[in-house]
Structure formats: C-alpha cells, structure tokens
Amino acid sequence: MLSKFDLVVVNGLVVTASDISSFDIGIKDGKIHTLAPSFSSEDIGDAQVIDAEGAMVMPGGIDAHVHLCQDQKTDIGGGKCADNFETGSRSAVCGGTTTMVTFATQTRVEEDRSLLKVVEAYDARAQATGSYIDYAFHIIIVRDDKDVLEEELPVLVEKWGITSCKVFMTYETMRLQDYQLLDVMLAALKNSITTMIHAENGDMIEWLTQKLESKGMMAPYFHALSRPPSVEGEAANRAIVLAELIENPILFVHVGSSASANVIRAAQTRGLPVFAETCPQYLNLTWEDLKRFHSPTCFENSKMICSPPPSPDSSDQDALYIGLHNGTFTIFSSDHCPFKYDDPHGKMVGILDHEPSAATDGVPLTELAHKKVGRFSLIPNGIPGVETRLPLLFTRGVSTGRITPQKFVELTATNPAKLYGLYPRKGAILPGSDADLVIWHPEGALTSFKLTNEHLHHNVDYTPYEGMEFGNWPRYTICRGKVMWANDVLLGKPRDGQYLKRGPNQLGKGVAHFKKDPRRVAAWVHE
Ligand SMILES: *[C@@H]1O[C@H](CO)[C@@H](O)[C@H](O)[C@H]1NC(C)=O
Ligand SMILES: *[C@@H]1O[C@H](CO)[C@@H](O)[C@H](O)[C@H]1NC(C)=O
Numbered sequence: 001m002l003s004k005f006d007l008v009v010v011n012g013l014v015v016t017a018s019d020i021s022s023f024d025i026g027i028k029d030g031k032i033h034t035l036a037p038s039f040s041s042e043d044i045g046d047a048q049v050i051d052a053e054g055a056m057v058m059p060g061g062i063d064a065h066v067h068l069c070q071d072q073k074t075d076i077g078g079g080k081c082a083d084n085f086e087t088g089s090r091s092a093v094c095g096g097t098t099t100m101v102t103f104a105t106q107t108r109v110e111e112d113r114s115l116l117k118v119v120e121a122y123d124a125r126a127q128a129t130g131s132y133i134d135y136a137f138h139i140i141i142v143r144d145d146k147d148v149l150e151e152e153l154p155v156l157v158e159k160w161g162i163t164s165c166k167v168f169m170t171y172e173t174m175r176l177q178d179y180q181l182l183d184v185m186l187a188a189l190k191n192s193i194t195t196m197i198h199a200e201n202g203d204m205i206e207w208l209t210q211k212l213e214s215k216g217m218m219a220p221y222f223h224a225l226s227r228p229p230s231v232e233g234e235a236a237n238r239a240i241v242l243a244e245l246i247e248n249p250i251l252f253v254h255v256g257s258s259a260s261a262n263v264i265r266a267a268q269t270r271g272l273p274v275f276a277e278t279c280p281q282y283l284n285l286t287w288e289d290l291k292r293f294h295s296p297t298c299f300e301n302s303k304m305i306c307s308p309p310p311s312p313d314s315s316d317q318d319a320l321y322i323g324l325h326n327g328t329f330t331i332f333s334s335d336h337c338p339f340k341y342d343d344p345h346g347k348m349v350g351i352l353d354h355e356p357s358a359a360t361d362g363v364p365l366t367e368l369a370h371k372k373v374g375r376f377s378l379i380p381n382g383i384p385g386v387e388t389r390l391p392l393l394f395t396r397g398v399s400t401g402r403i404t405p406q407k408f409v410e411l412t413a414t415n416p417a418k419l420y421g422l423y424p425r426k427g428a429i430l431p432g433s434d435a436d437l438v439i440w441h442p443e444g445a446l447t448s449f450k451l452t453n454e455h456l457h458h459n460v461d462y463t464p465y466e467g468m469e470f471g472n473w474p475r476y477t478i479c480r481g482k483v484m485w486a487n488d489v490l491l492g493k494p495r496d497g498q499y500l501k502r503g504p505n506q507l508g509k510g511v512a513h514f515k516k517d518p519r520r521v522a523a524w525v526h527e
Contacts, residue, residue: 004026004045005043005044005047006047007047007050007481008024008027008047008049009025010039010049011053012024012056012057013056014035014429015056016059016406016428017410017415019406023038026043027481030481031433032429032430032432032433033431050439050476050483052439052442053442054442055440055443055475056439057429058405058409058437059427059436059437059438060097060413060426061092061098061412062099063092063097063099063386063416064416065101065277065279065333065334066103066335067102067103067338067382068102069102070102070103070105078345078380079346080339081338082343083384083458084129085125085130085497087457089133090490090494091384091456092132092133092336092387093133094474095386097387098134098478099133099135099136099426100131100134100135101416102126102136103140103166104121104122104140105118105122105142106142107142108142108143108173113143115141115152116152116155118139119160119162126499130495130496131494132479132493132497133479133484133496133497134480134498137160138162138164138166139164139165140168142174144176144180153193154191161500161501161503162502163192163193163420163421163505164194164196165193167184167185167195167196167198168198169202169239170200170307175202178242185243185246185248186526189247189248189526190526192505194275195250196250196252196253197252197253199232199238199239199252200227200231204234205227208225212225218376219301219374219376220290220350220373221301223290223379229260229311232260236260237263240264240274243274244272245521245525247522248273249275249510250275251275251419252277253277254278254279255276255282256310257311261320264276265323265328268327268328271510271511275330275507276331277330278320278329279333279385280334280385280392280393280465281310281335282311282316282317283317283396283397287312289464299351299373300370302341302347302379304383306335306381324403324411325403334385334386334389335382336385336389337381339380340462342365342369343365343461346380347380348369350378351369351374354374384458384462384464386458387458390412393408394408394440394471395470395472399471415427415507418505418506421503421504421505421506422500422503423506435481437476438478439476439477441472441473446471446473449469449470450469450470451465457490475487479492479496
C-alpha cells in the first residue's frame with residue numbers, strides 16, 4: 001500500500017528541548033511531516049520503518065565547533081589538520097551529529113586580507129571531498145582592516161549566510177588587541193553577526209611559558225601550567241567589559257574553568273547577551289590526565305593538549321555541570337581539532353621542531369617519543385572529539401541524572417540551532433523541520449563498553465577517551481530523512497551533506513540595552 005511517508009520512526013520516546021513524549025514520526029521528502037500518537041498500518045504502508053523499541057529519539061546533534069581542513073600555522077607551532085570534510089563528517093555522523101559548523105580562517109598573510117576569498121577557498125576544500133552531513137561556516141577574523149569589515153561582512157551575511165565570527169585574545173599570529181576587538185565587535189554588531197571569543201590572556205601565557213621554559217619545564221604536562229584558570233577568567237572578564245560597552249552579543253567558546261564560568265554567569269545575571277559553550281574534554285579530563293601516560297614527563301601526554309587546558313581537578317568539573325544544568329552554558333560542542341599523534345605533522349612537531357636532529361637516525365617516531373619530552377609550546381593544540389561528544393555527555397550527564405534529557409537536547413541541538421540561526425529548520429522535531437534525528441539504544445540494550453580508537457571513524461590515530469566506559473551510543477543517525485548510520489554500519493555517502501546558509505542569532509539581545517543610562521556608550525556609538 002502506498003504511504004504518504006518515505007520513512008517512519010515508531011515506538012520512540014521523543015525528546016525535545018522542552019518535552020518527553022511517546023509518539024511516531026512520519027518523514028516525507030527529507031522533512032518531518034507528521035507527528036502522531038501512533039501510526040496505523042495503513043499510515044505506514046510501504047514506508048521504510050525504524051522501530052525505536054522504546055529508545056530516546058532526539059533532534060540530530062549540531063556541533064557548532066569543528067575544525068576541519070584547517071592547518072595550524074601559529075606561534076604555537078605548525079600542525080596538519082588530520083580530518084577533511086569527508087573524514088570529519090563521517091566521524092560526526094557515526095556519533096549522532098547531523099550538522100556541523102566549521103571555521104574558514106583568515107591569516108595575517110596579505111592574500112588572506114579578503115574574507116570573501118578566504119571563504120571561497122575554504123568552500124572549495126569542502127567541495128573537494130563533500131560532507132556526509134549538512135555544514136555551515138564561521139569566519140575567523142585576525143585583522144581589523146576597516147575597509148574589509150565594512151564592505152565584506154554584509155556580503156558574507158547575504159551571500160554565504162555566515163552570521164558568526166570568531167576572534168582570538170591569544171596566539172601571537174591571531175590575537176586582536178582590545179581596540180581591534182572593539183572594531184571587529186562593532187562591525188559584527190552592525191551586521192547582526194554573533195562574535196565568538198577565544199578568551200585567554202595572551203600576555204600571561206607568553207610570560208608564563210618563558211618562565212617555565214627557562215626552568216627547563218617543557219614537557220607536555222607543563223602546557224597546563226602555562227595556562228592556569230585565571231588566564232581564562234581574566235580574558236573573559238575583559239571581553240565582557242568590551243562587549244558591554246557597545247552592547248554586542250558574544251559567545252565564549254570552549255569555557256574550561258569555573259573562573260571563567262563565574263564571570264560569564266555574573267554578566268548574564270546583569271541581563272547582558274553573553275552566551276557560553278563548554279566541551280567534553282572539560283567534563284572528563286583534568287591535569288592528572290595530562291600526566292597519565294607512562295611517566296609524568298612522557299611525550300605521549302601531548303595527546304591531551306588543547307587550549308584552554310582541562311582544569312586542575314574535578315572541582316571545576318562540578319561547576320561546569322552546574323553551569324550546564326542552570327543555563328550558564330548555552331551550547332555543548334566538541335572543539336574537534338584533530339592532529340595525529342604518530343605523525344611528523346601532528347603532535348610530533350613538538351619534538352621534531354625542538355630537536356630537528358632527533359628524527360635523522362631512522363628511529364620510529366613513537367620510539368623517539370618515549371625517550372624525549374619535546375617542548376609544549378611547539379605542540380599543535382587540539383584534540384579530536386566530534387564522534388564522542390554526544391555519547392560522552394549522554395553517559396556522564398543524562399544517565400547519571402546530572403542533566404535531564406531535555407537539557408541534553410537543548411545544549412547539543414536546539415540552542416546551537418537558535419544561536420547560529422538554523423532554527424527551526426535544524427534542532428527541532430516539528431512538522432517542516434529537516435528530518436535530522438538521532439536514535440539511541442533502548443535503555444539496558446547495550447552493555448556498557450570500553451571505548452577504543454578502533455570504534456571511531458575520524459582520521460586520527462588516538463582518542464583522549466581511550467578506555468572510557470560508555471553506556472549508550474547512537475544506534476541510528478538520520479539526516480534529512482536518509483538513514484546514515486544504523487547498528488554500527490555507516491550507510492551514508494560523503495556527498496549527502498549540503499551547505500547551509502544561516503540567519504541571525506535567535507536567542508535575543510539581552511535586556512541591558514533597555515536601560516536609560518546617560519553613561520550608555522552604545523546609545524551614541526552606533527550612529
Ligand atoms: C550556575 O552555574 C554557574 C557556573 O558553574 C555558577 O557560577 C552559578 O553560581 C550557578 N548559579 C546558580 C544560581 O546556581
Ligand atoms: C573520566 O572518565 C574516566 C573513565 O570513564 C573516569 O574513570 C574518570 O573518573 C572521569 N574523570 C572525571 C574527572 O570525570
């Protein structure tokens with residue numbers, strides 16, 4: 001019998017950012033078509049059927065912080081990004097993610113002055129391999145060329161639907177000074193572009209790094225000591241003060257410490273449009289993990305290096321969970337930033353660039369690594385995690401009862417869609433929304449297992465969560481009505497994903513701008 005649907009999902013416990021309820025979902029032409037208490041066999045007809053067997057069905061994950069095809073050429077060393085659009089999106093979809101936002105990056109070289117050219121070149125890299133899942137771009141801005149900001153930002157919004165930019169307060173080759181931050185923020189504000197901020201105090205890091213190195217403290221572990229939590233807290237506070245001056249909505253990416261979460265919370269309490277993101281690594285890793293392998297001075301600890309580093313101990317993690325629960329954190333993203341370990345263009349740069357002679361006698365790199373500690377300031381920063389993001393928060397947040405399933409959906413799908421202008425096409429289960437779904441295993445159906453890197457589908461030779469217990473994992477991932485991942489089998493194709501043009505931030509401008517305060521700079525500076 002002909003069905004009015006292409007695909008139906010039955011017997012699911014459907015979870016949205018607000019509700020949990022059992023109903024069936026009918027999908028037609030890649031969109032959610034009908035929600036019903038339960039379909040009759042007539043309704044179902046010849047449609048493809050997925051029986052969720054009572055498991056949770058959620059909007060597909062939206063990972064708003066993914067680095068792909070983005071080599072690192074900064075003062076923190078040079079590394080080759082291990083994932084392209086094909087391998088990164090493949091990993092994402094096998095972990096329940098159906099949309100990702102990646103970064104087109106301006107650099108300080110003259111050819112990169114034009115943001116439009118940067119985006120076109122980056123788009124070509126995406127087109128070269130295609131993506132399994134839908135994707136959009138943020139733009140990273142590292143210079144404040146007034147003509148470029150004025151002429152090109154409107155085109156980025158109009159033509160590309162790029163409605164978010166990212167700026168850095170650290171890394172010599174990327175950071176903006178305070179007056180430059182104000183320039184970029186004001187230009188962004190005029191175009192309804194949300195400013196994303198990497199908040200770390202670059203001067204403190206540089207000073208601490210020099211002090212550590214002068215004492216011979218160079219092993220990977222000392223990377224964390226070069227960035228104590230106050231480095232992040234100070235920068236977050238400064239960025240809030242700058243943004244408040246012109247009433248610009250900002251989002252703090254990868255918040256890793258309570259020092260930063262607390263100042264963000266205080267700003268939110270004052271009614272400012274301040275949003276925040278945290279990531280899996282800050283919930284599970286601590287300074288102890290940075291010295292986990294072999295010996296405290298082993299190079300293998302470089303596998304855990306990312307910035308900001310995980311916090312000193314689990315007390316900060318408790319604060320981050322509170323922040324996930326109480327709304328301080330708007331979104332939960334992976335900050336997938338993949339570098340291979342056993343690779344002369346990956347983490348090993350931290351040895352090879354430090355001691356160029358080290359590689360010459362044909363000693364395999366890993367063997368070399370066990371005898372050397374390298375130099376943390378040269379190690380490419382970043383860890384992979386696009387595939388483990390949802391299962392990690394599900395296992396450690398939802399299954400433990402720290403956050404509700406609805407909060408999980410809000411943080412991993414609905415809020416990213418609203419913040420970055422994709423809602424309700426994405427991040428929702430509503431008639432007319434894209435049929436992007438993640439379906440978990442029914443409770444108790446999957447015996448908890450220890451993760452190994454072989455489970456994963458990225459192009460990286462390790463996972464920082466090796467050996468970690470997972471209690472659940474996405475059983476099905478559906479993108480625009482197509483089943484992409486089912487029972488541990490990848491079914492999609494690298495050209496199934498489409499580029500997404502985005503609209504403005506839908507989470508509001510905060511209430512501060514209603515104030516009638518004669519000291520309000522924003523009242524005149526926008527003219
Ligand atoms: C919410 O969480 C943040 C971050 O941990 C914390 O600073 C704040 O005190 C919490 N607020 C409440 C009311 O619990
Ligand atoms: C991280 O995960 C491991 C493995 O599941 C667990 O033993 C450890 O307690 C976790 N660490 C924190 C700080 O949550």
